[in-house]
Amino acid sequence: MPEVKTAEFPRLSRQSLADPQVQSSLRRLSHFIEAREAAVAEVGEQEWQRLRDQGRRIKEHAIAHLDYYLELAADNVVKAGGNVCFARDAREACDYVLKVAQARRARTVIKSKSMVSEETGINTVLESHGIRPVETDLGEYIIQLAGETPFHIVAPALHKSKEEVADLFVQKLNVQRKESITELTAIARAALREIFVQADIGMTGANFVVAETGTVVIVTNEGNGRMSTSLPRVHIALMGMERVVPRLEDMAVFLRLLPRSATGQRLTSYTTFVTGPRRDDEEDGPDEFHLVILDNGRSRMLADEALREALYCIRCGAWVYGGPIGAVVTPILAGLPQARHLPFASTLCGACREVCPVKINIPHLLLTLRSRVTQGPPADRHASWLERIAARAWQYVVTTPWAFGLAGRAAAILQLPLLRRGRLRWLPQPLNAWTRTRDFPRVAFRPFRARWSRIADQHPREKT
Numbered sequence: 529m530p531e532v533k534t535a536e537f538p539r540l541s542r543q544s545l546a547d548p549q550v551q552s553s554l555r556r557l558s559h560f561i562e563a564r565e566a567a568v569a570e571v572g573e574q575e576w577q578r579l580r581d582q583g584r585r586i587k588e589h590a591i592a593h594l595d596y597y598l599e600l601a602a603d604n605v606v607k608a609g610g611n612v613c614f615a616r617d618a619r620e621a622c623d624y625v626l627k628v629a630q631a632r633r634a635r636t637v638i639k640s641k642s643m644v645s646e647e648t649g650i651n652t653v654l655e656s657h658g659i660r661p662v663e664t665d666l667g668e669y670i671i672q673l674a675g676e677t678p679f680h681i682v683a684p685a686l687h688k689s690k691e692e693v694a695d696l697f698v699q700k701l702n703v704q705r706k707e708s709i710t711e712l713t714a715i716a717r718a719a720l721r722e723i724f725v726q727a728d729i730g731m732t733g734a735n736f737v738v739a740e741t742g743t744v745v746i747v748t749n750e751g752n753g754r755m756s757t758s759l760p761r762v763h764i765a766l767m768g769m770e771r772v773v774p775r776l777e778d779m780a781v782f783l784r785l786l787p788r789s790a791t792g793q794r795l796t797s798y799t800t801f802v803t804g805p806r807r808d809d810e811e812d813g814p815d816e817f818h819l820v821i822l823d824n825g826r827s828r829m830l831a832d833e834a835l836r837e838a839l840y841c842i843r844c845g846a847w848v849y850g851g852p853i854g855a856v857v858t859p860i861l862a863g864l865p866q867a868r869h870l871p872f873a874s875t876l877c878g879a880c881r882e883v884c885p886v887k888i889n890i891p892h893l894l895l896t897l898r899s900r901v902t903q904g905p906p907a908d909r910h911a912s913w914l915e916r917i918a919a920r921a922w923q924y925v926v927t928t929p930w931a932f933g934l935a936g937r938a939a940a941i942l943q944l945p946l947l948r949r950g951r952l953r954w955l956p957q958p959l960n961a962w963t964r965t966r967d968f969p970r971v972a973f974r975p976f977r978a979r980w981s982r983i984a985d986q987h988p989r990e991k992t
């Protein structure tokens with residue numbers, strides 16, 4: 529797995545939040561939210577909730593019987609003429625792909641968007657052996673040319689302006705500068721067409737794998753998934769082991785949930801079903817098909833009852849800023865010490881749970897991880913020693929009535945020089961982290977308990 533650099537996460541996230549380009553890109557994303565709401569409204573609230581419940585039940589069942597469905601899927605892939613590799617970790621997955629590529633003397637591998645390929649770091653491995661991996665999803669292609677990692681599951685190059693992309697194409701593709709999105713897309717399309725024709729291997733992810741038929745289902749909007757699975761002579765599909773679903777008819781549920789949640793579409797432009805390599809009576813398709821089923825820490829997640837639910841995720845990215853489920857999954861896959869900052873990067877407002885098509889309780893999972901971080905060894909903890917002392921002191925005050933009363937009276941007096949128009953609009957360090965972006969209601973001079981006793985004394989009947 530590529531290095532998880534969450535030690536730098538607090539600094540980098542502050543930097544990103546202060547970046548006007550990122551802010552304006554995120555604002556433009558509101559059209560995704562509106563499209564999603566319209567797509568859901570079209571289905572109707574009742575039917576949408578029914579679909580979400582059904583999707584969740586299917587995932588619950590598949591994950592509870594994962595060993596059975598994975599075996600069934602693997603058997604059916606082999607029956608259809610394909611090959612299967614169960615990879616325990618990223619290294620085993622990369623070794624297998626490399627072995628296939630070297631045996632076919634491959635020089636170019638075209639790829640359609642795959643989060644598992646990001647997870648395994650397969651591009652770096654192929655490059656180090658002289659094999660050229662080329663991303664063919666437009667956003668991923670831009671990110672690859674820029675030497676960066678995807679910004680978002682659904683929209684990987686969301687943070688780049690068209691001017692930045694224009695500069696990038698001039699620099700990397702040696703073309704004339706164009707600034708319209710149509711022209712930039714045409715440049716990428718022309719460059720990629722050449723590569724599609726020459727490619728030796730097509731590598732894709734798998735949105736779902738149907739156990740009863742051994743079918744890989746790939747959902748894309750640019751058609752690059754279909755080109756990657758039909759033009760090269762070899763197709764390798766990479767899947768996380770949680771992607772298996774029992775039956776073909778389950779697709780009737782997920783193909784309604786996924787596009788609506790991800791991009792607000794009724795259906796994505798291309799939905800591709802691949803079952804093994806090309807048969808004798810078929811015109812298109814590869815001669816060889818390989819399915820790599822990746823564990824890489826998912827068994828740990830499966831064994832952990834408190835966090836197992838994260839495996840229900842269908843990677844819709846409905847939560848625009850892509851992070852909540854990543855903040856759950858990454859610490860489990862990469863290890864809590866490496867990713868200890870991530871579970872804290874959420875306000876726990878619950879918006880992600882509200883939109884999740886399979887109703888994953890993400891805030892609860894984040895809280896579980898937070899509690900594990902705080903109970904872990906001191907070096908792994910997120911909070912500084914000062915924050916921990918403050919939390920202990922706070923715990924004592926709020927659980928000790930006399931201390932709570934005294935603190936309330938002291939705060940009511942100490943706040944006086946800081947009050948502006950009845951609210952606390954500025955607090956000294958370190959509390960100014962709060963007031964930099966919001967204010968705070970003033971502390972009441974007469975605490976609620978004192979007021980309540982008075983009311984109760986005045987209305988003794990209501991008291992009983």
Ligand code: SF4
Pocket residue numbers: 789840841842843844845846847853880883884885886887888890
């Ligand atoms: S957790 Fe739910 S909302 Fe988030 S990406 Fe996964 S399926 Fe979508």
